[in-house]
Amino acid sequence: VSNIITLITDFGLNDxxxxxxxxxxxxxxxxxxxxxxxxxxxxxNIHQAAFVLSTAYQFFPQGTIHVVVVDPGVGSRRRAIILxxxxxYFVAPDNGVLSYILAPASATSYGPEPxxxxxxxxxxxxxxxxxxxxxxxVSSTFxxxxxxxxxxxxxxxxxxxHEFGEAVHSLLAFSPxxxxxxAAGATIGHIIYIDRFGNLITDVSGNDLPQGDVLIEICHRGxxxxxPSYAGGEELLALINSSGNLEIAAKNKSAAExxxxxxxxxxxxxxxxxG
Amino acid sequence: VSNIITLITDFGLNDxxxxxxxxxxxxxxxxxxxxxxxxxxxxxNIHQAAFVLSTAYQFFPQGTIHVVVVDPGVGSRRRAIILxxxxxYFVAPDNGVLSYILAPASATSYGPEPxxxxxxxxxxxxxxxxxxxxxxxVSSTFxxxxxxxxxxxxxxxxxxxHEFGEAVHSLLAFSPxxxxxxAAGATIGHIIYIDRFGNLITDVSGNDLPQGDVLIEICHRGxxxxxPSYAGGEELLALINSSGNLEIAAKNKSAAExxxxxxxxxxxxxxxxxG
Amino acid sequence: VSNIITLITDFGLNDxxxxxxxxxxxxxxxxxxxxxxxxxxxxxNIHQAAFVLSTAYQFFPQGTIHVVVVDPGVGSRRRAIILxxxxxYFVAPDNGVLSYILAPASATSYGPEPxxxxxxxxxxxxxxxxxxxxxxxVSSTFxxxxxxxxxxxxxxxxxxxHEFGEAVHSLLAFSPxxxxxxAAGATIGHIIYIDRFGNLITDVSGNDLPQGDVLIEICHRGxxxxxPSYAGGEELLALINSSGNLEIAAKNKSAAExxxxxxxxxxxxxxxxxG
Numbered sequence: 091v092s093n094i095i096t097l098i099t100d101f102g103l104n105d106x107x108x109x110x111x112x113x114x115x116x117x118x119x120x121x122x123x124x125x126x127x128x129x130x131x132x133x134x135n136i137h138q139a140a141f142v143l144s145t146a147y148q149f150f151p152q153g154t155i156h157v158v159v160v161d162p163g164v165g166s167r168r169r170a171i172i173l174x175x176x177x178x179y180f181v182a183p184d185n186g187v188l189s190y191i192l193a194p195a196s197a198t199s200y201g202p203e204p205x206x207x208x209x210x211x212x213x214x215x216x217x218x219x220x221x222x223x224x225x226x227x228v229s230s231t232f233x234x235x236x237x238x239x240x241x242x243x244x245x246x247x248x249x250x251x252h253e254f255g256e257a258v259h260s261l262l263a264f265s266p267x268x269x270x271x272x273a274a275g276a277t278i279g280h281i282i283y284i285d286r287f288g289n290l291i292t293d294v295s296g297n298d299l300p301q302g303d304v305l306i307e308i309c310h311r312g313x314x315x316x317x318p319s320y321a322g323g324e325e326l327l328a329l330i331n332s333s334g335n336l337e338i339a340a341k342n343k344s345a346a347e348x349x350x351x352x353x354x355x356x357x358x359x360x361x362x363x364x365g
Numbered sequence: 366v367s368n369i370i371t372l373i374t375d376f377g378l379n380d381x382x383x384x385x386x387x388x389x390x391x392x393x394x395x396x397x398x399x400x401x402x403x404x405x406x407x408x409x410n411i412h413q414a415a416f417v418l419s420t421a422y423q424f425f426p427q428g429t430i431h432v433v434v435v436d437p438g439v440g441s442r443r444r445a446i447i448l449x450x451x452x453x454y455f456v457a458p459d460n461g462v463l464s465y466i467l468a469p470a471s472a473t474s475y476g477p478e479p480x481x482x483x484x485x486x487x488x489x490x491x492x493x494x495x496x497x498x499x500x501x502x503v504s505s506t507f508x509x510x511x512x513x514x515x516x517x518x519x520x521x522x523x524x525x526x527h528e529f530g531e532a533v534h535s536l537l538a539f540s541p542x543x544x545x546x547x548a549a550g551a552t553i554g555h556i557i558y559i560d561r562f563g564n565l566i567t568d569v570s571g572n573d574l575p576q577g578d579v580l581i582e583i584c585h586r587g588x589x590x591x592x593p594s595y596a597g598g599e600e601l602l603a604l605i606n607s608s609g610n611l612e613i614a615a616k617n618k619s620a621a622e623x624x625x626x627x628x629x630x631x632x633x634x635x636x637x638x639x640g
Numbered sequence: 641v642s643n644i645i646t647l648i649t650d651f652g653l654n655d656x657x658x659x660x661x662x663x664x665x666x667x668x669x670x671x672x673x674x675x676x677x678x679x680x681x682x683x684x685n686i687h688q689a690a691f692v693l694s695t696a697y698q699f700f701p702q703g704t705i706h707v708v709v710v711d712p713g714v715g716s717r718r719r720a721i722i723l724x725x726x727x728x729y730f731v732a733p734d735n736g737v738l739s740y741i742l743a744p745a746s747a748t749s750y751g752p753e754p755x756x757x758x759x760x761x762x763x764x765x766x767x768x769x770x771x772x773x774x775x776x777x778v779s780s781t782f783x784x785x786x787x788x789x790x791x792x793x794x795x796x797x798x799x800x801x802h803e804f805g806e807a808v809h810s811l812l813a814f815s816p817x818x819x820x821x822x823a824a825g826a827t828i829g830h831i832i833y834i835d836r837f838g839n840l841i842t843d844v845s846g847n848d849l850p851q852g853d854v855l856i857e858i859c860h861r862g863x864x865x866x867x868p869s870y871a872g873g874e875e876l877l878a879l880i881n882s883s884g885n886l887e888i889a890a891k892n893k894s895a896a897e898x899x900x901x902x903x904x905x906x907x908x909x910x911x912x913x914x915g
Binding site for chain 3: 375376377378379380381383384385387388389391392395408409437438439440441443504505506507510511
Binding site: 101103104105106110112113116133134166229230235236 | 371378421426560596612
């Protein structure tokens, strides 16, 4: 296990909640190195949190502990969990925020609602049931402070996984958005994230694209071919981004504004010869 | 004393000021662990800074140094101080930002304007008058960089309190907002903070509430009883939050938007039997 | 070299990019202390990034590594560089973001477009051409993650400069905005930055001002004389700020809003006797 703990929450940075979680963690694990990934998840947007985590966790050292507190069910009977993979630990509510970790891209589609899913052979999960790792009294509204932060800090000290609670063999996960091929043979993908620059990130990966030239349609605009980089393209351009996803960008502008695009909008990709 | 230093300012995160303060501190105390609590205090809003500090400081380890730079009087003759309590250190201008630390909830009301207040028996305060702990030349506009940051960093190295200046026995404090009981026997509280989710935090603590059932009125809407958590309530709900305050929330929505509520608005609480 | 690495980017804090860069750096240099200066540079605004860097870097300890990723040319043939000065290291694209470091205030004016400029005698620069210090595969859109972060982290480990690539003797730099004296003998400066409080920072330094009393005109308003501090001035006031620049402020208000001022607007300063 690493002493690095990352944080993804919907708390924002205006309120003191993120600082309070860090105070609790440093009280337990003074050597912890805490890294913010994002605190700007839309309130209670589990899908957005899951996607942001999926693009970030693989760039952290082996054994990093990723804490995700986007938790509309705080205080209800939803479970709080630790998931261990061969490369990392995740501490989160069991509400779907770990869906991309649990669902490889090849998985059969299950839809946007979280469903119980069997863990793969390399994964191990614990439901947090051991109160001695929590901060007391446990509030019913801020488990980030009272459960997730102290558990993550204790985990970073090397305390064995099984001490935190009971092993479980399935967790809740939704099926991440995926492109499909329509009757005309075109690949239909979706915008799943819009970044600060207004770039449109889609659920289409490089492997989903037809061989050779491509013709891309989005918001009634056409884009011919892929650009190698932002600098090397036309005003409106498409490229495979640094996470391997098809991304629509506008040169030195916001593609989202230019196209009035939004999350969920379709992108249609045809092979060049059929265009 | 701890090597943890927290920061609360109204500098925002767009300008380089917060980074500059950290650079100055690390130059003096390379082992310092610096934690941001909030830099989004409204410009020069001493009351907001004081409240944010009050909800955060108690979750940090023993001996943590809390630096608050919300300082409309920078460059004037206002004093700069260190306050030591049994559990923590505070480095700040003497302008009321430490009011919640100085004024226990039971204190007689003094009103919103800071007044000179005698320190309690467990508190110790120093006015910063020893220039050798400052960065020179001292600007008249950025004491965060030139006085508060270097003093906090030196303090974290274990330099004794009395070396930083002269002991004083009173500091400026306003009296935090408190609920009162009106002629009809209802408890009248006030909204004192609105968080990122639009939840309305009031000055009413759990102990201020009448026994048994309660009926809450806010912005011409009624709420019957307290909910155990956000997940367990009606569309508009009230609960005792993680800081022990009565809080009005809307399920998966912003209560502030729904009610068009603002800081200072009244909340009226009656015992259920008299409702 | 220091283990402190600072970051200036236009990535914002909502997306995971900044966290990802930190993950990459901590994987190479676990003892690195990473400090955010600003991630709110306007997308691709090289002039703003250069100015923010210029006001911040000098407050960090000797040998600090400053990483600037404002990089409209990412994926093009623009060079990526390390610059060493007697006090610090800079890792950045060669696009002008280091202009204030390269161009002392006394330099002849070159205008706002970056031009090739000979390095002074105390400066040393390397073009990053050694792929073994990069993260592979190198994306064409996120050199912050794949080149600048790993290079900065390796540099903080003490790896000698020349191992990262080939020495160069000139870099691109624009000439920072400077005031001039007009035919009537008045000093004409410009607003170059507006901070969170709405204060207007100009390119006029204390040394540029005429001796004795001054009369300042900005946005059709006059200001007589300099104030010692924000607290000590009239409603609209001028002072020499903590970076040594002439700054126009409004007491407890935003001068930018009050005057509808914007970047590039002129400020006119006359000696008091000629006013």
